[in-house]
Amino acid sequence: MSEAVARGRGLSPRRLLLQELRLVYANALEEHLVDGTEASRRQACDIGRWAIAQGIGVLKTAIIHHECLGRILVRLSGSLPFKEGLRRAAEFLAEVLSQYELAHRRSREAVPALRALNEKMEREIQRIALAVHDEAGQLLYAARLAISAAADAASPTVRQRLAEVEAILNRAEQELRQLSHDLRPTILDDLGLVPALQFLTERVSTSTGIRVHFECSLDGRLGADVETGLYRIVQEALANVARHSRANNVTVDLRRELTRLTCLVRDDGVGFDPAVLWRRERGLGLIGIRDRALALGGRLQILSRPQGGTELLIVVPLKRRASSACAVKPAATASALIQTSAPAPEASQIKEVS
Ligand SMILES: Nc1ncnc2c1ncn2[C@@H]1O[C@H](COP(=O)(O)OP(=O)(O)OP(=O)(O)O)[C@@H](O)[C@H]1O
Ligand SMILES: [Mg+2]
Numbered sequence: 001m002s003e004a005v006a007r008g009r010g011l012s013p014r015r016l017l018l019q020e021l022r023l024v025y026a027n028a029l030e031e032h033l034v035d036g037t038e039a040s041r042r043q044a045c046d047i048g049r050w051a052i053a054q055g056i057g058v059l060k061t062a063i064i065h066h067e068c069l070g071r072i073l074v075r076l077s078g079s080l081p082f083k084e085g086l087r088r089a090a091e092f093l094a095e096v097l098s099q100y101e102l103a104h105r106r107s108r109e110a111v112p113a114l115r116a117l118n119e120k121m122e123r124e125i126q127r128i129a130l131a132v133h134d135e136a137g138q139l140l141y142a143a144r145l146a147i148s149a150a151a152d153a154a155s156p157t158v159r160q161r162l163a164e165v166e167a168i169l170n171r172a173e174q175e176l177r178q179l180s181h182d183l184r185p186t187i188l189d190d191l192g193l194v195p196a197l198q199f200l201t202e203r204v205s206t207s208t209g210i211r212v213h214f215e216c217s218l219d220g221r222l223g224a225d226v227e228t229g230l231y232r233i234v235q236e237a238l239a240n241v242a243r244h245s246r247a248n249n250v251t252v253d254l255r256r257e258l259t260r261l262t263c264l265v266r267d268d269g270v271g272f273d274p275a276v277l278w279r280r281e282r283g284l285g286l287i288g289i290r291d292r293a294l295a296l297g298g299r300l301q302i303l304s305r306p307q308g309g310t311e312l313l314i315v316v317p318l319k320r321r322a323s324s325a326c327a328v329k330p331a332a333t334a335s336a337l338i339q340t341s342a343p344a345p346e347a348s349q350i351k352e353v354s
Pocket of ligand 1: 243267
């Protein structure tokens with residue numbers, strides 16, 4: 001069935017995808033039950049890889065296996081001994097699932113690499129922020145001094161023009177300060193995550209007109225990597241709300257539970273189709289949020305409904321990192337899935353992004 005026809009019949013892209021998997025799976029499984037060749041094993045691996053690439057979870061794949069197997073065993077009951085059928089089916093399923101295992105192992109190996117990359121990126125951002133602030137700031141200061149000296153000896157008309165130039169330079173300096181602050185807010189280093197998020201949410205609220213509610217049950221400082229990671233996550237989530245959601249309200253809720261930190265960003269905007277994450281031409285923001293969460297040993301869940309807003313939930317474990325960065329340090333100052341509700345029931349689930 002073509003995508004257009006499926007859409008015409010009201011099938012969501014997700015359902016279409018599952019239907020395709022069912023079809024391909026049933027054919028390949030039957031081939032394996034009948035012949036059990038190397039080629040059909042390879043097909044099983046290909047199916048596993050394809051399902052992962054399409055964001056189809058291991059549970060769904062196992063359910064599809066079960067559904068297909070039941071039908072095929074009934075059909076082949078005259079020609080294939082039941083026990084042998086089950087043995088070959090288990091073999092086939094193991095090949096499919098081996099791809100999930102491989103992907104899981106790769107993602108575990110990627111975590112330290114992601115962490116190192118984030119640290120490197122953060123150092124580079126810090127360097128650029130300083131350069132913008134100090135070097136460009138110094139040059140502008142020197143230009144203002146030169147203008148002021150020139151103005152002393154100038155005619156009133158020229159002095160007036162120089163005053164206009166100075167006003168432009170002042171604006172440029174303010175913009176550069178803002179840029180350098182956006183790149184790396186000093187408040188994050190000096191006072192920690194909570195004051196930095198308070199500042200950020202207030203600024204987003206003022207500049208966008210969206211009401212940003214910041215709720216927090218977190219006391220004390222966290223490790224630098226956790227503070228930076230969560231700050232960047234909320235920064236991108238709010239940028240997305242401002243750019244895409246058309247929301248009136250957004251809540252940022254940061255909590256410390258016994259063994260984990262949770263960070264929820266929920267808006268009441270237009271929501272979106274989670275399938276965007278698997279598209280080739282997708283943006284980088286949500287992927288970046290997912291990678292930052294992974295680098296902290298955590299995870300991201302996205303729940304989004306058309307007209308029902310978007311919820312991003314980031315969970316970062318505390319226990320595993322208790323001896324190092326994630327442990328809460330004594331406070332100095334602080335107090336402080338992808339889914340759309342498409343008509344199809346299958347599309348209404350929380351999507352874990354891994
Ligand atoms: N809060 C939101 N409300 C509505 N749609 C959203 C929201 N967050 C993300 N989206 C949708 O998800 C898409 C992917 O977001 P993502 O942040 O990955 O990329 P982007 O914002 O388009 O580009 P980039 O972040 O790389 O500049 C967006 O283009 C938008 O369609
Ligand atoms: Mg974005």
